[in-house]
Amino acid sequence: MLWLIPLLPIVTGAVIAAMGDRSRRWLGTVAVMVLGATLCLTLLAAAQGWTATLIWSDAIRLSAELTPLSAAIALMVPTVALAVVFHATQHESPQGIGRLTGLMILFTGGMQLVVVAGDLLTLLIGWELIGACSWALIAHKWRAIENPRSGLYAFVVTRFGDLGLFAAAIALFAGTGSFDYAGIATLSGPLSFIVAYGILLSAASKAGQVPFAPWLFRAMAGPSSVSALLHAATLVAAGAYIIALLHPSLSVVPGWQATTIAIGLTTALAGGVTGVLQNHAKRLLAASTSAQMGFMFVAIGAGYPGVAALHLIVHATFKAPLFLVAGAAGDATGSYRLDRMRLGRIMPLIAGLAVIAAAGLAGLPLTGGGWSKEEIVKAAEHADFWLSIGVMIGGALSAAYATRFVLLAFGRRSEDDRDIAAPGWAETAGIAGLGALTLATGLLWVSPLSDALAAATGFTLPEGSTLGLVLSLICVAVGVASGIYVVRHNPALGRTGAAAAASDWLGLPTLITRGVVLPFDALARAAARFDDDILDAGPRSVAALARRGSMAIAAMDNQVVDKGVRATAAFGDWLARVADRFGEALSDGIPEGTAGITGMLGREARRLQSGLSHHYYAYIVCGIFAVVAILAAGA
Known part of the structure; x- marks a missing residue:
């Protein structure tokens, strides 16, 4: 029965995509029914402890199970996807809406397969499925040639990281004779290094960590609903999820935790600076996703994978509506330039929902995002006090770009006579549902509730110092004040000049192009020239051999x-x-x-x-x- 959790959305999504366009009402109803049924099945599976095994051969089998951590993520995925996909059916362009809806449902099913997988082989199947779906969804508007190119760029970058997961699966099978997660802890020597660092490489590429982070900007070519699903509940979340799930087995490998922390903190700080400098609404949010995933990597490296999983869930509740409101604003103004928006008077309800979600992203007190971010600060403090200071600085940057986003996108103009229609109730319903979830996560500040949740899911919450909490809240306040200052004095920051160049991941894409792409391209061209020379020389060599007595080869060729x-x-x-x-x-x-x-x-x-x-x-x-x-x- 557990296989139904991924198979139901995978099969129905493929059928819907193949059927072509239908009415918005029909697609919205079917999407809610399918994803609602997936959520109900997941609840039953978590409550009754379902497991599943598919025997492929004596040595190979596919397995599925729900641990407390994976059950929590498996419930989050269809919950967020239901609201996002319903919004897509009501908001996105009618051209290709059937294919878009079906692929998004299929995408959700692939992520569910990743979550319930009990071995690396099953994980790889789901991993490849969500990678293929992400390419198709990013390139959805394929008539604009740049969109397929962006989809291909994102696909190639994440596929490069996937090589790590393939290497890990091969090493695990070579060492244990199976792909089961349990076998990872039994490995030692070089095989354990290959498995641990191969999984980390693949997770970092999916989660948009440095140096793979620039692919998230290219992924913004997809519709806003696709961005919301990809960043909140599926592909990007898969990277943080898998290392959180396998942390007990991976953390014993020497240097693994320190490497995970280094990747996470570097990405959190670089993503924070990039987000502050960005003038493109969706790219600002994409940079924030990399930064928030970086916080999760820090928590996992510090030894608290449960805290990372909780932040992953809370992050999904506020990041999905932020992308949806950014999409509404961009479609209304015809541009994602933040300095051209300020739609507070025209879209007051959307603006209010944006404020709720942005407050979670900023990590304000009494919000779910604020609670889970403070838990990460505590986890970092357990590893090293200076590490917690780095997380606090990242939190200040989060507060700055969240404030800048909401004030520029949904602030008010003194006079606004633009002819822009506010989204209808059907388009707003999904965003409102996610906003309600965001508000509900604020209850985690109530200690008995958060402690009960941690006990029920088997997570361990760290103890922090009062000094750490005070310093963290001061950093949040400084970040909010900095965001307000930038909006007032330089609202078009990042549009031109050095700030615009730095806003593209601090020049990392240029470095990748010059250090990786161009050398490989030159190598390929050299190989092609060498190949041509060999092929041209081939007939001459055959003739020479024939003259020296090898006519039998030519005769056999003729005969x-x-x-x-x-x-x-x-x-x-x-x-x-x-x-x-x-x-x-x-x-x-x-x-x-x-x-x-x-x-x-x-x-x-x-x-x-x-x-x-x-x-x-x-x-x-x-x-x-x-x-x-x-x-x-x-x-």
């Missing part, structure tokens, strides 16, 4: 290869002549002959319809005598 090619060509020519002579007559003769026979039978049948009753009586009497004669002969 076997050339004759075979000529015979194939002759047979094809003969077959074409036969088809030309008889094929047309046969293809035309069958329908024409059938039509002639049918016409003849019709003409004969009309003769029987004379309209004279005594003729009909005679027919009946003759028929009776014929039946009696047949029966008598049979007797």
Whole structure:
């Protein structure tokens, strides 16, 4: 039964995508039904402890199970996806809406397979599925040539990271004879290093960590709903999830925890600076995703994977609505430039929902994002006090770019006479549902509730110092004040000049292009020239060999290869002549002959319809005598 959790959205999503476009109402209803059923199945599975195994061979099997950590993530994924996909059915362009909806549901099913997987082979199947879906969804508006290119860029970068997971699976099977997660803890020596660091490499690429972070900017070519699903509940979340799940087995490998912390903290700080400098609404949010995932990597490296999982869940509740409101603002103004928005007067309800979500991103007190961020600060403090200071600085940057985003996108102009329509209730419903979830996570500040949740899920919450909490809140306040200052004095920050150059991941894409792409391109061109030279030299070398007594090779080539090619060509020519002579007559003769026979039978049948009753009586009497004669002969 556990296989139904991923299979239901995978199969139905594929069917919906193949059916083509349908009405928004039909697609919205089906999406809610499928994802709602997936959520219900996940609840049953978590409550009843379902497991599943599919035996492929004596050595290979696929397994699925729900640990407390994976059960929490498995419940989060369809919950967030339901609101996001419903919004997509009501908001996105009607052209290709059926394919978009089906692929998003399929995407959700692939992520569910990643979550319930109990071994690396099953994980790889889901891992590859969400990678392929992300490419198709980013390139959804394929008529604009830049979108397929962006989808391909994101796919190639994450695929490079996937090599680590393949290497880990191979090493695990070589060392234990199976792909089960339990076997990771039994490895030692080089195989344990390959598994631990291979999984970390793959997780970092999926989660948009340095140096893979720039692919998230290219992924912004997809519709805003795709960005919301990708960043909040599926592909990017998969990276942080897998190392949190496997932390007990991976953390014993020397240097693994320190490397995880270094990757996470570097990304959190670089992503924070990039977010502050960005003038593109969706790219600002994409940079914030990398930074928030970096916080999770820090918590995992510090020894608190449960805290990272809780922040992953809370992050999904506020990041998804932020992308959806950014999409509404960008579609309304025709641009994602923050300095052109300020839609507070035109979209007051959307603006209010944006404030709720942005408060969570900023880590303000009494918000779920603030609670989980403070838990990460505590976890970092357990590892090293200076590490917690680094997380606090990252928190200040989060507060700054969250404040800048909400004030520029949904602040108020003194006078606003633009002819822009606010989103309707159907488009707003999904955002409102996510906003309600964001508000609900604020209850985690109530200690009995958060402690009960941690006990129920098996997570361990760290103890922190009062000094750490005070310093962290001061950093948040400084970040909010800095965001307000930037909006007032330089609202177009990042549009031009050095700030614009730095806003593209501090020049990391340029470094990748010059340090990786161009050298590989030059190497490929050199290989092509070398290949051409060898091919050109080939006939000359064969002739030289023939002159030196190797004529037998050429003769065999003429006798076997050339004759075979000529015979194939002759047979094809003969077959074409036969088809030309008889094929047309046969293809035309069958329908024409059938039509002639049918016409003849019709003409004969009309003769029987004379309209004279005594003729009909005679027919009946003759028929009776014929039946009696047949029966008598049979007797």
